[in-house]
Amino acid sequence: MNDLYLIWKNLFRKPLRTVLLIVSIFIAFLIFGLLVGVNVALNRATETGSASNRMVVANKINFTEPLPIAYLNRVSAIPGVIGTTHQSWFGAFFRDPAQSRFVGFAVEPETYTAIFADQIKLGPGEREAFIRERTGVIVGRSLANQYGWQVGQTLPISSDIYFRPDGSRSWDMKVVGIFDGAKPTDPTNALYFNYEYLNETRPFGRDTVGTIAVLTASPDINDRVAKAIDATFANSPFETSTVDEKTFSRAFLKQAGDLNFIITMVVAAAFAAILMIVGTTLVSAVRERTKEIGVMKTLGFPGHRVLRMVLGESLLLSGLGGLLGLGVAAVALNGLSRSPIGETFGALSMTVPVAAAGMGLALLLGLVTGLAPALSALRMNIIDALGRR
Amino acid sequence: MTDFIRLTDVCKSYTRGKESISIFDRLNLVIPKGDFVAIMGPSGSGKTTLLNLLGGTDRCDSGQISFDGERIEGYSEGQLTAWRARNVGFIFQFYNLMPILTAAQNVELPLLLTSLSAQRRKENVLTALKIVELADRARHKPKELSGGQQQRVAIARAIVSDPKLLLCDEPTGDLDRSTANDILSTLQLLNRELGKTIIMVTHDPEAARFATRTLHLDKGQFVEVTT
Numbered sequence: 001m002n003d004l005y006l007i008w009k010n011l012f013r014k015p016l017r018t019v020l021l022i023v024s025i026f027i028a029f030l031i032f033g034l035l036v037g038v039n040v041a042l043n044r045a046t047e048t049g050s051a052s053n054r055m056v057v058a059n060k061i062n063f064t065e066p067l068p069i070a071y072l073n074r075v076s077a078i079p080g081v082i083g084t085t086h087q088s089w090f091g092a093f094f095r096d097p098a099q100s101r102f103v104g105f106a107v108e109p110e111t112y113t114a115i116f117a118d119q120i121k122l123g124p125g126e127r128e129a130f131i132r133e134r135t136g137v138i139v140g141r142s143l144a145n146q147y148g149w150q151v152g153q154t155l156p157i158s159s160d161i162y163f164r165p166d167g168s169r170s171w172d173m174k175v176v177g178i179f180d181g182a183k184p185t186d187p188t189n190a191l192y193f194n195y196e197y198l199n200e201t202r203p204f205g206r207d208t209v210g211t212i213a214v215l216t217a218s219p220d221i222n223d224r225v226a227k228a229i230d231a232t233f234a235n236s237p238f239e240t241s242t243v244d245e246k247t248f249s250r251a252f253l254k255q256a257g258d259l260n261f262i263i264t265m266v267v268a269a270a271f272a273a274i275l276m277i278v279g280t281t282l283v284s285a286v287r288e289r290t291k292e293i294g295v296m297k298t299l300g301f302p303g304h305r306v307l308r309m310v311l312g313e314s315l316l317l318s319g320l321g322g323l324l325g326l327g328v329a330a331v332a333l334n335g336l337s338r339s340p341i342g343e344t345f346g347a348l349s350m351t352v353p354v355a356a357a358g359m360g361l362a363l364l365l366g367l368v369t370g371l372a373p374a375l376s377a378l379r380m381n382i383i384d385a386l387g388r389r
Numbered sequence: 390m391t392d393f394i395r396l397t398d399v400c401k402s403y404t405r406g407k408e409s410i411s412i413f414d415r416l417n418l419v420i421p422k423g424d425f426v427a428i429m430g431p432s433g434s435g436k437t438t439l440l441n442l443l444g445g446t447d448r449c450d451s452g453q454i455s456f457d458g459e460r461i462e463g464y465s466e467g468q469l470t471a472w473r474a475r476n477v478g479f480i481f482q483f484y485n486l487m488p489i490l491t492a493a494q495n496v497e498l499p500l501l502l503t504s505l506s507a508q509r510r511k512e513n514v515l516t517a518l519k520i521v522e523l524a525d526r527a528r529h530k531p532k533e534l535s536g537g538q539q540q541r542v543a544i545a546r547a548i549v550s551d552p553k554l555l556l557c558d559e560p561t562g563d564l565d566r567s568t569a570n571d572i573l574s575t576l577q578l579l580n581r582e583l584g585k586t587i588i589m590v591t592h593d594p595e596a597a598r599f600a601t602r603t604l605h606l607d608k609g610q611f612v613e614v615t616t
Contacts, residue, residue, distance in 0.1 A: 001490075001494050001497050001501065001510075002501070003501070009489040009490065010489065013488075013489045291485060292485075292487055295481075295485045295487075296498070297470070298444070298446055298473065298479050299473075299474065299479070299498055299499050299502070299546075300470055300471065300473045300474025300475075300499065300502050301470075301474075301501075301502065302467060302470050302471075303466070303470075382446045382447075383441055383446060383447055386481070386485075
């Protein structure tokens with residue numbers, strides 16, 4: 001027998017109470033692990049592949065509003081711009097819109113694969129085939145793996161935005177290439193097809209694009225170029241808003257709300273509740289043991305050792321709950337990263353900094369919740385504890 | 390027998406609200422080594438306070454308390470705690486065993502304060518349990534033992550670290566006559582065979598007969614000694 005054994009026995013003297021406490025801590029850390037894990041992945045996704053000299057020109061009202069394709073030439077003529085391309089959201093799905101939605105853009109093959117060459121790594125001859133084939137489509141590796149698509153296969157890709165003159169929503173596209181990202185962890189859950197194929201077969205929105213991607217000569221001139229682009233289209237029916245790629249990605253995520261703020265609030269609320277529950281339970285648990293603590297002190301256990309044991313209980317409690325919560329969150333994130341949800345964010349995982357922050361939080365929770373009962377045990381007078389007056 | 394415990398002009402009072410209640414006013418007491426003393430007296434006479442002072446769980450306001458030549462009244466909290474662990478074994482009326490631990494683990498508790506190895510602690514625990522004839526109940530939890538058996542475990546816990554002094558506060562107050570006599574016989578054995586100095590507070594004249602002498606305390610002073 002040693003102090004750790006005593007801590008363990010004291011902690012589990014009322015197993016149901018302890019298990020319920022561990023479960024409540026577990027839930028708090030599960031929420032923490034999942035939300036922070038997803039947030040980290042989202043932030044990483046906005047950073048991935050963002051080139052510092054690449055900017056996005058979108059409609060000033062909202063990026064979901066279109067821009068005339070004629071803008072491309074005018075943007076290209078602005079000093080400092082060395083390349084332009086465009087992309088249009090297709091609202092793609094495969095057979096079942098409820099089950100198989102994915103990222104799909106109509107693009108100009110030659111310029112798009114050139115400007116985004118760092119994100120779209122194609123095999124030999126595949127880029128040329130994409131440029132050549134009007135109905136060609138290039139598919140990201142993870143998306144191709146998910147559906148088992150192969151090069152040469154013709155796929156009926158549907159849109160929840162556009163329809164064809166005959167009323168059908170499906171476009172037959174031939175897979176001409178399967179691309180990888182710059183890194184194995186980069187998301188490759190998208191497909192790109194020829195804009196002309198969409199443009200000539202859609203009954204509305206012709207000759208408009210979603211956003212324009214601009215490559216500048218240097219990141220140092222980004223601000224100047226952005227201002228020049230926006231000034232060019234000021235007071236027109238399609239005013240523009242030009243920002244660098246990272247800013248655009250962050251703004252895109254903010255459409256769903258300030259995720260950092262929401263996550264912080266949810267995690268804080270969960271921890272505040274746990275702090276109250278665990279804190280008050282530990283205080284009453286130690287109060288129940290007043291006599292036993294008095295006996296231990298009578299036998300010669302110094303106050304600091306009793307304090308250490310009570311703190312040890314709260315630390316062990318938080319540690320177990322935290323470890324379980326973070327562990328299950330890690331497994332869940334790993335599982336999610338293999339699902340279609342995870343494909344959206346790239347590699348979802350419990351990173352070392354998140355796990356370390358979680359365990360640090362568990363330690364802090366243990367210290368804070370255990371401090372009051374531990375100090376009460378430290379200060380406990382033997383005579384009062386044993387009622388010997 | 391040589392002087393073992395000596396109280397000289399000990400004063401002790403408690404404050405209750407704004408009122409100060411004097412428990413001892415210049416109390417003197419000498420207990421020789423190897424003595425078995427019963428302390429009797431009405432409620433409020435100061436029996437428990439005396440035991441608290443002797444065991445170093447309370448402090449006197451003035452006077453001297455010496456234990457085997459060692460003055461303890463000026464000790465700090467930490468020094469008193471360490472002194473208690475080395476020299477005093479406590480036996481309480483309601484046993485005060487840890488319900489989460491087995492009999493053997495309860496007995497082992499005071500040994501966690503020593504530097505003995507786990508094996509040595511185990512041997513000492515077994516020896517203590519054998520002395521109180523409970524070696525076969527070592528793995529039982531307190532709730533699985535009778536009142537008398539629990540008190541025996543408490544005695545084993547009190548003697549396992551081989552203290553010189555045993556302080557017993559109504560050790561048979563919660564037991565029937567027959568069981569009480571068994572417990573008292575065990576205490577007598579510890580006194581006679583192992584030379585432990587025992588100070589026992591009791592209300593029970595039958596229990597006091599097992600001691601070598603009885604001190605009668607009333608209003609903070611010893612009024613009578615029965616041998």
